[in-house]
Amino acid sequence: MCGIVGYVGPRPSQDILLAGLARLEYRGYDSAGVAVIDGEGSLGMRKKAGKLAVLRDSLADAPLPDGSTGIGHTRWATHGGPTDGNAHPHLADDDKLALIHNGIIENFSALREELLADGVVFRSETDTEVAAALLGREYAGNGGDLQLAFRSVVNRLEGAFTLLAMHQDHPGLVVGARRNSPLVIGLGEGENFLGSDVAAFIEHTRKALAIGQDQIVSITPDAVSVTDFAGTPVEPEPFDVSWDAAAAEKGGWSSFMAKEVAEQPEAVANTIRGRIQDGQVVIPELDGLDELFVGINRVIITACGTASYAALVGKYAIEQWARVAVDVELAHEFRYRDPVIGADTLVVSISQSGETMDTLMAVKYARERGARTLSVCNTQGATIPRESDAVVYTHAGPEVAVASTKAFSAQITALLLLGLHMGRVRGTVADASVDVAELAALPEKIAKVLESEQEHVTQLAGWMADTRSVLFLGRHVGYPIALEGALKLKEISYIHAEGFAAGELKHGPIALIEPGQPVFVLVPSPRHSALVHSKVVSNIQEIRARGARVIVIAEEGDAAVLPFADEVIHIPLAGAMFEPLLAVVPLQIFAMALATAKGLDVDQPRNLAKSVTVE
């Protein structure tokens, strides 16, 4: 949600800002704006409701005088609708100062009252304009010290925020701050950048600095300085960005989602790479951290959305291999109750972006309660890993489409690796060779599903373009995949979809079955458990008897399902814990093909943001 980019250097900033905002589009937004300080030292600003193209057109029609200091913003509306007036930047100090913001300023009402009483006239309904006005007042009051004024403002704000600001009397300076909201620094040669994430500046530099919580940054073309909110200098942590700009481009695919679905073999292979040694799983990032896993009596995996379904697969794997109880908690539920956790609890958080506010707050809460924390994350320099005792990175590469696909597969892969790693450390897995071989074979098997089922599933989706509701059933690790199949369909096709544990069917959901109701059923291999397999086949018969249109996902050669299925989607043979990574692929293709058949934008579905950085 909300994309932020800042630039200072020798080049005209406007195109750099617009390109950076384009790379942040995936975060979700409904208006956009830029402000630049031109060579004469005057500030120009343009902001528009709608997509970046609207802003670009406006700038093309009536260009701003360009300058080499600028800030840009894409806004996902929270306080006030998506209008030109509510878009960022917001101006203050007689329009000489511009400020942009991501997050929510919780005490904005009180501050607004105070400023109104001071005679400030507001031009928007946003919480952000309050911060701009406050900064203007502080700046005017302290004789024109932007950094000092900015520090004073951030200390008055409550809630979550990334702020960037600049003033026309200080060309070549952009100041920024973050609290529970993302901001990273990009280091160039004679130029520097700020961005919500590295995508904002990846085409200019891959050298970056992470900014910690409650820190303030100032960038000029030649220098970067970081302090805490009290003004004490701090040393930001450097990191190299391993993604390249090409990885974040569509590269000839019809959509980012299509590209990302196709990239799953690589995402899984990259996540496994370097983590298998002598037939054992050894995760180098966890070297010397065995104490995280020994002496615990419980694991809680916390996440939101798709990541929470990966967590459910992780529960089965960690319990099986590491023999410790695992609960999965939605991060926003976990935090607002009074969970029984302490030093003997390991809280594992999962987040593609590493910035999801609900998950971040759950991690902080767990730490405050004394729990051990580990995150599984896809984004270097993100906040959640920095707030955790340890991190296992997924190496899915940049995921741009709002609907998560390759990150989900990489998350499950990382959790399987984690389960086997924990099993070795805890002495509950003596020989992992079979599972390690299964892991190593996954990329090729996923590629096979992509190749063999793409056309079949796309055709199926085409036939079902008018369907109003689709159900998904699964047992064991098939259950989270049923949930994920339903979520994918909902979020990009806007079709009612629900996933159920197949065993729940007779406890209610079977009432939904009427003739023609499409139901996807994930059938586990009979080689893993003849009993579970037979239960699912019984479930299929029950819905078939009531007229459901049954689409089965089953392993090659499973003849037991054939008499009861209208369609069969085959996946290669795999171990029980590894099947989800194969079974999810046809469901992703189905959702994507159905949305495409309905003429919808699969990359940027309505109302959704890629990275949910507000609660």
Ligand code: M6R
């Ligand atoms: O960045 P995160 O993994 O923390 O995001 C969590 C969810 O917001 C995310 O998985 C969401 O459910 C996706 N849109 C699903 O496709």
